Amino acid sequence: MDHDLTIMMLTWEFPPRTIGGISPHVYYLSKSLAKNGAKVYVVTCDFPGAPQHEVLDGVEVFRIDSYKNPSPDFATWVYLMNMNMQKEAAALAKSLKAKVDLFHAHDWLVATAGIGLKHVFRRPLFATMHSTEIGRRNGIHSDYERMIHETEAWLTYEAWKVICCSDYMVSHVRWAFGLPPDKMMMIPNGVNADVYAAIKKNELSQFRSRFALPEEKIVLFVGRLVHEKGVHVLVNAAPKVLEKVNAKIIIVGNGYMKEQLSGIVKGMGIAHKVLFTGFVDDETLRGLQTCADVSVVPSLFEPFGIVALEAMAAKSPVVVSDTGGLAEIVDHDVDGVKVYPGNPDSLAWGITRILTDETNANRLRSNACKKIQERFNWDRIAQQTMGVYEAVLGEYSKSFWAQKS
């Protein structure tokens, strides 16, 4: 190639707009690709206070006018937003001196924009499937869900390569859309351990006192309060944990189950032992993850489980359900504890096991930390991604698109 590899990333969320895991994923991936010599343009939705264009850690970020009229429903908004994204991304790609070598779309939320740009510029399209509708909903139950499912299938059909963050997700996506194995690629998600290393340890005890008494062990859950995250399993395990250990269960995040869950907690008579914080900022979150005596990820469906990686990077011992991507991140009794998904007794056992044996907890902590640095570091992930890009561009150069256009 006569110029730096030029990549256009499409994503509906990018910091400071953070809704789920795609935002940090695209941020760290883009930043690490730029560090490794690629020119990266991120096209994403606008956000109050964030500039339309900025250069962030070597990455060119363009925030488009997402569709702001009231929309009939979320999915229709997604397609309308994609119309705007496609329009602005096309104008941007056209205005660049160096041609965009490839487009990389994250989830169905930018499917139609990615597909359109692929065809008008005749460049390869990559798709990372972070999740699926059929997985999120545990089946397809309505036309609305089927429409999203079929849009996901279309995106994977149009993509040259489909990237997933875990072996579990590769097999799930293959099953959901009937994709051939050579179209799939597993590249793990990463975590940035530096942000946890930067936390000042001497200020932590005061920070901690805002959430728990000194004698209480902190059991931390971070995630959306929805069924698939299994937060109700933790709530049901709480009395069993509290029988054996003096602990404070801190639940970070929002979701439709919040009221129902706090009602259950009141009914159990343990409201003083369970704290619902709602959504917290990054600094508070990282502080909590560092203070946590155990971090719990009780998901029923989990494509990857970035929150487990974050906990490991924060040197908090983890208890995860033995499912999905989580099962691949943690080796049981080596760098964390695995429990049966959806089983409060098993979860309570895992939590108490860590809280009652400090030597063991410390062993898990240090093994987990080592694993993070070796397997889940963004530099390594960026290099793997570059490898996939280059292999595809090699194949592409022999195609009639490259020859004719």
Added chain:
Amino acid sequence: MREIIFSWEYPPRIVGQLAAYVKTLAVQLVTSQTEPYVVTYDDYLTGEYDEPEGVKTFRVTNPVHTHIGVLTWVLTLNQEVERVAANIYYDKSRQVDLIDVHDWHFIPAAVTLKKALNIPFVYSVESLEDHRSHGSNSPFNMAIKSIEWLGMYEASRLVVKSEWMRDEAFRLHRAPIEKMNVIPPGSTGWMKGILAVYKNTAEAGAS
């Protein structure tokens, strides 16, 4: 001159009056020594490509079969319209003079093609959402109106079929009067008027 016509209805798929109008237009454009392509929605009788009366006609289907409304159906179908138009562009050594979009349905595709490939477009107004929905402003109607507005903003020229429609396009979307050509179908000089608009659009380019 090589032009691509976008219309969501085209015989044998007839929904309203638009199909017959676009058909007459396309056939006349062949007779007038231009090279029209029609890109339209699939009809199970025809297959994906045919050339009735010399008009090269591509018919696309929607890869997403299940929909919750016209809007999601149209917005996804746009990608296939866009793909076929891009294929024509590349197959013809990047020589496409303009796109003529009939009504709002395929405006998103025309806008992306303009931005990406510098193909200018004409927006031919058959009807407007405000009239069709009797002034309703639900989120659904608003979305269609905003697409009409986008088309009027991005198009090189607007073809309207009556002076009344010209005034309505101005009243509802503030489309500049000087951007509009009133060309009543079937009037003497109809084809001449259309060809003049096409010629001006092609010569002015997309910027």
